[in-house]
Amino acid sequence: MKIRSLHLAILLLLQLPLYAQKARDIRAYKERATQVRNEVWEWDIPAFLYGVKAKIDTTSSAIVVARHVDVKASSSRKMKNLGNSIRVERGKDLFYSNTFREMVKINDKAALEEYSQFSFRKFKNLNSYFHRGLATTIMGVRIIKPNGSIREVNVDEEVVNEQENGREKSKLAIPDLQVGDLIDYFVRVEEQKDVNSPVDDQMFVLGDDKPILQYSVHAEISDKYFVRYRTSNGAPDFIVKKDDDGAVFDLLIRNIPNLPVGLWMSPYRQIPMIRMSIAFGTRTEEGQVAGEIRKNPNAMEAKNVLLKEAQLTDKYFATLPSLAELKFQVKNLLDKYETNMHDEIPEDSLSFYAYYAFRYLAFYSVNASDKIVVGKSRNYSTPNNRRFLGYLYQVMQNLNIPVEYVFVVSRYGPGQNDFLTGSDYEIMLRTKTAKPVYITADGVFSNCSDLSSEYEGQKAPAIELKKSKRQYNEVGAFKDIEIGVSKPEQNAKTEQIAIAFDDNMQLLKMKRKTSIKGYLRSDEQKRLLRFEDYYEAERLALGIEKSFMEEFADSKRNRSLAEEYTSAFEKARTEQKDDFMDEIQEQFDIKPKDLIEYKIEKMGLRHTDPDLVYHTTFTLDGLVKKAGNNYILNAGKLIGEQLQIKPEQRNRKVDVYQPFARTFEYQIELTIPKGYTLEGVDKLNKSVDNECASFTVTSTVADGKLQLKVRKVYKHNFEPVAKWESLLQVLDAAVDFGNQKLLLKKA
Template sequence: MSVKILFYTVAVLLLHTQVYAQKAKDIREYKERAEAVRQEVWNWDIPAFKKVPALPADDKSSAIVIAKHVDLKASSIKKIKFIGIGFKVKKDLFYSNTVREMVKLNDKVALEEYSQFSFKKFRSLNSYYHSGLATTIVGVRIIKPDGSMKEVKVDEEIVNEEENKEQKSKLAIPDLQVGDVIDYFVRVEELKDLNSDIDAQIFVLGDDKPIMQYSVHCEISDKYFVRYRSANGAPDFKVKKDDDGSVFDMLVKNIPSLPVSLWMSPYRQIPLIRMDILYGSYPAAGQVAGEVRHNPKQAEIKEAILRSLDGEKNAFAMGGGALTSQVKSLLREYKRTNNSDLPNDSLPYYVYYAFRYIAFYRVSADDKIVVGRQRNYVTPNNKKFLFYLEEIMNAMDIPAEFVLVTSRYGPGQDELLNTGDYEYMLKTKGSQPVFMSADGVFTHCTYVSSEYEGQTAPAIELMKSKKRKNDITAFTEEKIGYSTADQNTKIEHIEISLDDAMQQLLVNRHTTLKGSLRADEQKRLLLFEDYYEAERTALAVKSTFMEDFADSRRNRSLAEEYTNAFAKARKDQKDDFMEEINEQFDIKPKELMLYHIDKMGLRHDDPDFVYTTKFTLEGLVKKAGNNYILDAGKLIGGQLRVKPEQRDRKVDIYQPFARSFEYNIELVIPKGYKLEGADKLDKLIDNACGSFTVKTTLEADKLKVHIRKVYKNAFEPVAKWNDLLQVIDAAIDFESQKLLLKKA
């Protein structure tokens, strides 16, 4: 062995040993700190955690939160009395956030929820220690009905898993049973540099379980400016000063359960407090370190958003010039190819789709090769997209204004806390205004996201000249309308026959998706190769990027790589269709013989997403003597089920959007059999909130069934809840309907 190789080998071994020793040291320090934190939290002087109270025997809740406490510290490092992992590093501020809950489990649903905790990977859950990053510490105890207590060994029990490509950490809770109380906490600790803001905080006083006691304690250094808002009837904090800053306390008891997972807008319906903790003083923004500001005025938020708009517009102006040149070049080529000019009222549409092509569809040699389903799920930076688009339209004399929208699932315009509460849309000015945004890579020009429907939003056309100052008095109000159930619809034509063995259904299905029901399946099923080619052709772009690569000596090999990637994506598309079928029918197809995209729905003037599938299903036909029973109600897929505790509703209803589902089924009756029970399928429920109708027509060898379910409005007052329940219950009743194929 040469001296050089020997030296290299020894160096690697030494490095490995040093890294291993450092990792072992980090793990040891983490465990020591975790144990100290658990002792601290378990010994909190909060009476609600010290003894399990007597609970109402007639309480029907799946689980009851006996106590919940949030402890937040954003303190000077001088106030910290310990030296734990990472605390030897020179830092100025210490941040920790601890959430502890004690929960009584009343049934198997709650047991399933808590017997295996699943935490989102928030920063570094179970990653022991990373310098400069947060450390997460977890503690779990089980309290049995006889009062005995057992602590779960968390460090050994947590395992990391991937779920839908997102890494999560799961903690198995052994020996947990119905009737037990689980007492657990999660703490995040972090050392902060100066100029570091604290994560935005939200204290939500409501859950799908009743909460007997909810308390909050915050200690925040005077080096921070605190801005917070109480919404939906939430109480205010009790605020007092100490030597380091401000102390916030709150205690609320007997919070009733809410149907948070069923058509609610928590920001608008649940009492909550939102808090920003911002470092330092910035007089121009009205930010003063040490100040506590409760319920900031809306004029303050508008002034801040105006500063933000001005700053962002200036920041994007330079890049907008280059993009404008590219759009103009595409437009010139389009005119030459089509030998005609665009009508003036068509120019905004062309500009939008040209820029969408540049932003999301065009490929350069430096791009990572991503042509499968993953590409469809790219989340655009909507604000960046719109600022560039506004620069392009300004340069092409298309006047437009920014519309500052808030989500129906976010705070209302009168309960904003910061500029991040706004999202942007553009709206062209003129007799036929056009809304523009970038929700995804398939967003149409004119599309308005359903979460902005029904909202009143401030709008402003930013001054083009730097010498003219934009002012909040220039804001106007824009009322955004609601889409209708007919605009958001799923229509299926389904032809069904049985195989000779009377075991499988042969299904020939033609699906049309409109409006807000379209995007999810576009993302799942479309291929980049296809929609790239469609948009390239529509914009009259002469050559494909594959042709450009093939003509380039430097990039010629890329053409072959993309060809192989396209082939793999097309092969994987079959699995995507199988997944879509399984999701609708809750049965994996036995065989998928045909899957085809008929219309991609890429533009507002041809908006529908349409596809055809042909497949077989097992499990919907059961033999009964010489006869067969068909689960007819399951041919339209599973239906929404309202939990028993959700039926007595006391809050208004925020549905995603008005929508309808229409199914036209033709069932071929096998020779030698007659059909019974078709008359029992007919149904008619129609009220102010929705409808569910079933009409059947029986011919000699064919049954035709037309089913239509409609949710007429995106928002309903709670007084209409029983009307909605009628529609939901009718659909569930249909799902259980069966037909008898009787031997003739």
Template sequence: MRLFTLSLCCILLSALAVAQSRKVTEKYNARAEAARAEVWGWDIAAFNNPDLSKIDTKQSAVVLAKHIDVKLLSTKDVNTSLIKFYVKRDFYYGTTVREMVKINDKVALEEYSQISFNKFRTLNGFRAKATTIIGVRIIKPDGTIKEIQVDDELVTEEDADKKKKSKLAIPDLQVGDIIDYFVLVEEMKATGESIDKQMFVLGDDKPIKRYSVHTEISDKFAIRYTTANGAPDFAILKRPGETTFDLVVSDLPALPTQLWMSPYRQIPNIRMNINYGGYSYGFGLLVPPGGYSRNIKDGDVINSSEILAKEAYRYAGSRGPVEYVDAVRDMIKIYQRDNEKLNKDSIPYYVYYAMRYMVFYRVLPQSRINVGLARNMHESNNMLFISLLAFTLRELDIKSDVVLATNRYGPESGELLDATDFEFILKTRTAKPVYMSSAGVFSHCNNFSTDYEGQDAHVTDVVGGAQRKNDPPFASKVKIPYSKPEENIRQEQYAISLDNKMEQLLVDRTTTVKGALRTAAQRDLLLFEDYYESERKALGVRESFMEAFADSRKNKSLADEYTNAFAEARKEQQEAFDSDVKDQFETAPKAPVAFKVRNMALRHDQPDFIYDTKFSLEGFLKKAGSSYILDVGRLIGGQLTIKPEQRERKVDIYEPFARTYEYNIDISVPAGYKVEGVDKLSRKVDNDCGSFMVTGELTGDKLHLTVRKVYKHAFEKADSWKSMLQMIDAAADFTGQKVLFKKA
């Protein structure tokens, strides 16, 4: 009887869930239909009568019109039919982006042939959800308009994070057509909930004939915004209970946004922050509800950043965070008890790596088991991280100041909006300053991120306090230096032979990665089990978490779970090394790669990531009668190829950093064969921007090849582009180079 009752309950609950799901779907469809009718009915001439004159057919696609509509309104001021789909809250927040695009070639056709989106996106907060609605129309050359029936063409699939995502195929879209589509994301907001930062970028990789913005913001909110790089100001209108901000621009040129640009600094843009209530910059400066402030002074942003730094420092000493401080101090005591005493110059370094251990490496019984490569991507709250460092160092009688640095890929001085425009870096107040920030699991002490190179940074003493008699002189500014190409280098050493069948290359490779190139390689290849144990020993932590769990009756089973997780992570690491070879040579290794990590590069005093790999490759040798052709140029991997539309450039070049790629290749010549074509391998392109140099020589039965590609600077003016092309083209051309193994 009980079994029957339970079965009946399950059936009823299942039926209820199906009915509820159907009801939600019906409401969504009704809301989507209303939204499409509203958007298609917009009275915007650029959409209703698109300008098809002077279409640049050399461009893959041309955006005829783009409009962004943002509404943040009290629910009492919104049409009831709009909000009845949602759980009623205080404010309606909706953003619509609509584009009308002329498709000129197959590249654009592929780009616009499908659209992926999430119908419902769960947000932070109780029952908070965002809903996505999409609409698509195709306009044929004869003017016929065909609206896509979204529900008929939708396919639901899982993304990489196992989350359901809807994919919309666009049938019957052809070259020469115009696609008119919009994406609307809307949700209900409670009082005090955060609002997304708005950024309106007046440019893209396609020309835009007309770009417009319309926002309606309730007077319950305060606005601050900044115009950058020559962007025009909004037309602002105060209306009862709200303020509107409007913008219209025309004929925006295509820009190489996918190739070495800094949009914040090179493309006209407007950034807008929206806050419930008022905005305070400290020292009594306030933007009241319903008010707005434009182009905030840098000094006001610095003031608010200093207040934020001071508050974070105080928080670091409060209950909870201070446990990290106490733990690091205890680690120092144990280390000095078991080893030699740390001198004062060494303390900042120990504190940095101990805090990194606490934040990224430490494992507690309640920690989620995460020992695979995904753990390598973890990042911390940098403000809290440096505040914990500052508090710990202060307890050890070492004062610190905070450096406020702008990002090369963010807004520059004179166009700042809020404290998030700065990176907060700690600088010890010592004779030889030590700089600290948290880039992640593998960050080094006294190492600047290349994103901040070349920037004039502001230094504040709000954390360190007043200067003491023996403190070094205080400087309110610091110039963050550019790194050199020889500091950021990837070196490859290959010893290559041919198998007996003359079908495969047998490769012994040693890879050394330095500087700014290092972290990406570490994240791809290193395992937590290995770097945890290395750092635990280096810091003098006596017992590993595995030993602690094994000795605990309560947590003993966790040791077994971690052992199994480590075994799975080893399999993942094997796949990562296989992928490392595949990515480099653009072909998969014939068998699993044998590998060994020589140096994990976990600290500044052992900074080079070094590993060995051994593998075999097919597809590099081609039989030509009794001879064999070797694609020797492919051994340096795929090279950057500049597209035809990118060969002319009018904007400055923001490269990630100066860097060097070096290949030293020794190829054993098979017995009974000689090599032809060695004389054609050497080449040299060397100018102010970069270089690509190759030397090849035959010594006995060894063909030795040295290839070196250098990007000399992190920034180049636009008029240097032709010089850069010389180096880039030379490298791309070399990948087609071959040599012939001919019967002697």
């Protein structure tokens, strides 16, 4: 007892300095936060004062009266000498801060809901700002009433935590915000860095879904840094001035119109913006010189960066100690497959088998030391793309599969001619076989040869690195390849639905078979599949004799683990029912009254059997209403909700970036209750077909049943704005069908 008490006392003594340090940190943070808030609220920027005093147009849901971004990358010593009360940490020679401030006029309930409580993710999205490290974050919020009175929100007290998709998210509640108010807020990130710490890339996006009356930027960057920046999509240039410490960048723009950023846009390619990369010091091998400002780097500079990245990636992974073991495990799996399945892997299929063996090791195999994760959350595991493909490149080479690096840009990222840094590109692999196979690393269910839809139609430089040390890899060795574009029938969702009324004519019983292929498949795989099932399927497909459960059960040391996994599997299976309920509710916008049956028929795990197929039987309430002796059926809702274009989105002035070409098809058989007839069936029939899309409905009534076939097709992944009206015709036709009703008339 004495020993235990002494041990506890020592622990408490050890913890006291930690508590004291924490208290000091809290006091220092509060002092600094107060200083920063006073500084920001006193900024001499007329637009923020104008917003408080002036009458502002109320035709938009919300208006950004003023938006300002302030960036500083300087020496800690200079900041201290300026009287900013920044405590310089030992070994931290550089100071970085980014302040984003915005004043918004709230004009209706939709804007009020958006700003009354919003997650910290919103700050990031509004600023288009990505922070890579630990830093001090300081926020400030003020509410300005129409009479000019100002109330500052106590940010520290109004932060709430909520669950979102199983994860805790911090949100900031803004009490007493009302329509007609102005919300004036900022978020600042401050960080002291050593000379090897990267500075966040900056992105100034000159557009939003709200009109912006004034957008301004002020950046002070020390001549200790190398600055590379690019103006895109017609963005104006900075006014750049030199001072004793470095360079000052200023930008001022007024009256920026709103854009449909939430509807089929590629902001990097359609919104004027300036992107900036800030790197410390002179690095000759990387082509950077401290104090230099380089605007709009050329294509040759991009190729040099990509070549160095490919060489460094190859060299790094080729020398990792873990690579030898990984090569052995993949080769061992392939050898066991041939032995246990009594089947030799064809040479033209080796890359596929190698990929699936590698995917199994990355996502499916289980070790006794692993944390038990067998529910839906496991399905959302994503690899570090460069790490995954860096290892796989070496594995492929070890199996004598010729392979090359492909550097591809996303349709939703900067274009190939808008290069700024190597991070603009993502890596893919491409086999140099008779029929080339593209390989990416999207996640647990990626088939070999699956590509992300965001790469479709993009030109991409590819290079096969030379193996001999005597051979030199050169920029001229790059060749441009073009990624293909899928057809609408390759990305399809098809449903067969048999519908019957219950005895009370209130509930609809739906027996549904859903088949999903192509890019539409992934989201539902992640939501609906369970590890127990897809692990077992892949184990058998690879010819692995024993499951990890059997191995655990045979081991005295790990026998209890088998029982724990069995319990976890049962819990995951229970949660799977809720996920099927969510899938139904998402489609029909109605929570099912009862889910009677749900079953996965095909999981779509391999390119040889790529479709996801599942069955559900459920009841829905709310689609039938009594009208005297008759009933009204919301027939248009039988295929689920349709995309409705908002009034402010109809007058579009930018091209249309759709996710991919796709097809939705519904084959519905509705049993008409005895003693009733259907009226209004002829009004269901539609046919709108143009160069962009189509929406067709055909219906017949025979033998007491309504046969309804609905087909909606988006023919391309991109449409020029000149064809927007054609696309609108189809979208409107689908919405019109969604509003159609049938009368069940008592005979």
